[in-house]
Amino acid sequence: xxxxxxxxxxLLLALCAYFLxxxxxxxxxxxxxxxxxxxxxGALWFDGFHLVANLRDLFTFNNGEFGRWLGNSVLYAxxxxxxCTVISVPAGYGFAKYSFRGRNLVFALVLxxxxxxxxxxxxxxxxxxxxxxxxxxxxxxILPSLLSPFAVYLMRVYAAGSVPDELLDAARxxxxxxxxxxxxxxxxxxxxxVITVLxxxxxTTWNNFFLPLTxxxxxxxxxxxxxxxxxxxxxxxxxxxxxxxWNLIIVGSLVSIxxxxxxxxxxxxxxxxxxxxxxxx
Amino acid sequence: xxxxxxxxxxxxxxxxxxxxFLLAPLLYAGYLSLYTKGLAxxxxxxxxxxxxxxxxxPSFRKGLRFVLKFSVVVIPLxxxxxxxxxxxxxxxxxxxxxxxxxVIFLPYAVPAVLGALMWGFLYSPSFGPIEQVAAAFxxxxxxxLSQGNIFYGLLNVVTWQWSGYYMIIxxxxxxxxxxxxxxxxxxxxxxxxxxxxxxxxxxVSSALALILIFSLIGTLQFFTEPQILTPIxxxxxxxxxxxxxxxxxxxxxYAQFNYASAISFSLGFVVFLVVAIFMYxxxxxxxxxx
Numbered sequence: 001x002x003x004x005x006x007x008x009x010x011l012l013l014a015l016c017a018y019f020l021x022x023x024x025x026x027x028x029x030x031x032x033x034x035x036x037x038x039x040x041x042g043a044l045w046f047d048g049f050h051l052v053a054n055l056r057d058l059f060t061f062n063n064g065e066f067g068r069w070l071g072n073s074v075l076y077a078x079x080x081x082x083x084c085t086v087i088s089v090p091a092g093y094g095f096a097k098y099s100f101r102g103r104n105l106v107f108a109l110v111l112x113x114x115x116x117x118x119x120x121x122x123x124x125x126x127x128x129x130x131x132x133x134x135x136x137x138x139x140x141x142i143l144p145s146l147l148s149p150f151a152v153y154l155m156r157v158y159a160a161g162s163v164p165d166e167l168l169d170a171a172r173x174x175x176x177x178x179x180x181x182x183x184x185x186x187x188x189x190x191x192x193x194v195i196t197v198l199x200x201x202x203x204t205t206w207n208n209f210f211l212p213l214t215x216x217x218x219x220x221x222x223x224x225x226x227x228x229x230x231x232x233x234x235x236x237x238x239x240x241x242x243x244x245x246w247n248l249i250i251v252g253s254l255v256s257i258x259x260x261x262x263x264x265x266x267x268x269x270x271x272x273x274x275x276x277x278x279x280x281x
Numbered sequence: 282x283x284x285x286x287x288x289x290x291x292x293x294x295x296x297x298x299x300x301x302f303l304l305a306p307l308l309y310a311g312y313l314s315l316y317t318k319g320l321a322x323x324x325x326x327x328x329x330x331x332x333x334x335x336x337x338x339p340s341f342r343k344g345l346r347f348v349l350k351f352s353v354v355v356i357p358l359x360x361x362x363x364x365x366x367x368x369x370x371x372x373x374x375x376x377x378x379x380x381x382x383x384v385i386f387l388p389y390a391v392p393a394v395l396g397a398l399m400w401g402f403l404y405s406p407s408f409g410p411i412e413q414v415a416a417a418f419x420x421x422x423x424x425x426l427s428q429g430n431i432f433y434g435l436l437n438v439v440t441w442q443w444s445g446y447y448m449i450i451x452x453x454x455x456x457x458x459x460x461x462x463x464x465x466x467x468x469x470x471x472x473x474x475x476x477x478x479x480x481x482x483x484x485v486s487s488a489l490a491l492i493l494i495f496s497l498i499g500t501l502q503f504f505t506e507p508q509i510l511t512p513i514x515x516x517x518x519x520x521x522x523x524x525x526x527x528x529x530x531x532x533x534x535y536a537q538f539n540y541a542s543a544i545s546f547s548l549g550f551v552v553f554l555v556v557a558i559f560m561y562x563x564x565x566x567x568x569x570x571x
Binding site (some may be wrong): 001005008009011012013016018021022025026033038042044088093095097099103105115117118119120121122125126144146147152182186211224225228233238246250257260263268272 | 286287288289290291292294295296298299301303304305306307310313360365366370372373377378380381382383385386387388389390391392393394395396398399400402403407408409410413432446494496498501502504505508509512513517528529532533536538541544545546548552553556564
């Protein structure tokens with residue numbers, strides 16, 4: 001073994017420690033009761049085991065509003081993520097595989113849109129939504145999440161690279177219609193790209209904060225990040241009930257990060273390849 | 282040919298969403314920003330008054346200065362961490378390397394709200410470990426969310442949150458390099474460090490440019506992390522901390538939608554300008570998005 005790899009491995013260990021510390025702390029803190037949390041000793045090590053009790057408190061606090069937020073997050077992430085994928089994949093394929101009038105102009109617009117700061121659109125989208133009475137409904141969160149110019153760009157690059165024209169022509173010669181050719185021939189070839197776009201758009205919707213924060217005012221419609229943000233405000237402003245609420249915020253944060261970490265771990269062979277296509281040109 | 286129409290049909294659903302949630306709000310924001318609404322006067326056409334007001338507004342300028350300053354530090358830092366991690370992972374194989382790749386990427390799966398909160402807790406003087414470690418050495422730890430330190434506190438949060446995602450992009454680009462290039466360099470007498478700096482880094486420059494642009498667009502719109510840390514930062518996060526927080530306050534606390542739109546638009550203009558300057562400056566090194 002060459003000596004430089006020892007240095008490299010030490011560096012990797014240091015990086016792992018840095019990137020794991022907050023998650024480790026969250027895991028440890030989730031098992032503590034309020035007393036142990038504020039006791040001021042050993043924030044990075046266990047002190048009693050109250051995870052089950054904390055989870056029970058989490059899901060029963062304030063008529064179980066956390067459970068509702070969790071459900072909302074799942075709904076928004078699935079509806080927004082799946083919807084965005086269903087819209088973006090055919091669009092990328094269309095841009096890559098058909099030459100139609102105006103294609104280049106429209107695609108240039110889409111590329112320009114990748115540069116538009118999306119938060120600049122939140123305020124006017126709010127005003128437009130309130131004009132049609134959709135503010136403070138699930139649609140106000142789901143519909144804007146369907147838009148992802150970057151996903152379309154990614155799928156165009158991916159379709160161009162992974163679907164040979166000859167295969168499409170062969171399918172057409174066999175009498176398959178355009179839609180059938182897309183579903184039966186092109187989609188299976190684009191699968192890693194499709195899964196990447198799906199994961200990316202689910203993550204974006206799951207993590208979104210600014211959009212639901214502005215669009216929603218009834219707490220029963222909140223997704224997890226907005227709900228936990230609300231609890232943080234309550235916990236900081238209210239010192240009396242604050243201590244137990246901090247416990248709930250901590251264990252709630254743990255519950256909120258588990259689903260995506262599991263999704264990334266189980267689907268890693270897809271996204272590790274797919275994530276890079278946009279930058280490989 | 283019907284193929285032309287079919288092409289449009291594949292693109293159509295996306296275009297509808299594009300028009301409804303990008304073009305329409307963009308145009309509407311532009312329209313809103315040209316008017317003012319007064320209690321007594323009602324809505325009147327103001328031309329570019331809102332913009333001259335925005336760029337002269339000390340609050341907007343303060344926020345803009347902050348995000349520009351923050352970008353100048355955080356973007357090179359993130360790219361450096363990501364690049365070093367990717368170069369090491371490209372060199373080392375085995376279980377530790379595979380494990381590290383996942384761990385470094387992990388924060389990407391953590392919502393920004395929670396990433397900020399976790400670090401906020403770690404910084405916390407009442408139950409965070411930083412204070413406890415410092416207490417063991419009998420010194421007072423700096424509170425990383427105080428007025429003077431919040432820049433560094435946020436710097437750490439953002440670097441932690443995004444470096445792994447950028448690392449994966451660079452790593453994938455490194456993996457796609459033809460390894461015969463390394464052989465050639467080795468025959469020419471290059472050592473591992475020279476190969477990394479002279480061969481690998483130039484080969485992934487378009488990935489680096491892409492990352493730089495994404496992180497620029499993201500950082501100039503800075504909102505979530507400071508907003509979520511507001512209640513525990515003891516007043517360090519003011520309503521004009523970043524331009525986006527300012528626009529949010531104007532719109533949703535003071536119902537000044539016209540002026541807030543002008544602020545959003547001005548910020549969008551600055552983002553566009555900075556990105557355009559960057560793309561122009563790097564145009565010779567092989568275009569991005571070509």
